Each structure stands twice: as structure tokens, then as C-alpha cells.
Amino acid sequence: MNRMEPAAGSFRGRVWEIVRAIPSGRVVSYGDVAMLSGDRKAARAVGGALRAFAGDHDGLPWHRVINSQGTISFRGDLQRATLQRLLLLREGVVVSEQGGLEMARFRANLRALPCYGALDDGSDF
DNA sequence: GCGGTGACACAAA
């Protein structure tokens, strides 16, 4: 078992399951993951969770999680952002050098992911 | 128990 993997049932445990289910070539926002985890407003905690998983991303497509603006969150860590963009490009996601991409086009179907709460998107897609 | 931190989101100016 991976060292960094959080305890099942915990918040981070849910984040892990959700992120792990994001299909290749697709992306979701931190807010989306938060919503799926049950707390729509826990987007910030999602970032913290992913940060904690760093180094143990074996099998965890953490790079498919971006911010609601449809861009990669640099947050001062250019190294991570660069790697994230590279990994996405490798999956066929068109990411600009600025880290921007078309959310409407590459966003994963949230209903195809694990959901521990209600999808608050209100849309019926 | 409290305050600080962080890969966020949203509203206001």
C-alpha cells in the first residue's frame, strides 16, 4: 500500500478515490472534487490533499485537477505546474503555455465519478 | 483548543 495514501473514509480518502477515477484526457476543477467529496466549499482542502499525495502519485492522476478558471494553478511552484502541463499534453489535452485549456471541452463527466454527496451543478446534462 | 497554511472559489471594487 502506498505510504501517502490517506485512510479510507477520511476526507482525503474520498478525494483520492475521486481523483483516481478521472479518465485520461479529461480534467476537473478543485471545486468539482470538493463537491463530489460532499463539501462544495472544500476546494481549498482538496488542494491540500493533493499536496499531501505528492510523491505518491503513482496511479493517481493528480494532474487532471485544475482550478475553476480552467487553468493550472501555479501557486509559486513552477516545477509542479510544468510537469502537470506536460502530463496533460501527453494525454491529448490542449494546454496553452500559460496553463489554460478549454474546460467545456476537456472537463470530465462528474456523474461518472465517485460521488459522496449531491451534485450541486444543478444542470441535467 | 487555537492560529497559521495552502495545488481554491466567489463577490466586490
Next chain:
DNA sequence: ATTTGTGCCACCG
């Protein structure tokens, strides 16, 4: 459109 401030949450010391 960009910057700033406020809200929110989990985790750590």
C-alpha cells in the same frame, strides 16, 4: 479584465 478581500475546509504544530 484584474486585483483584493472574505469565506471555507482539512491538517499540522
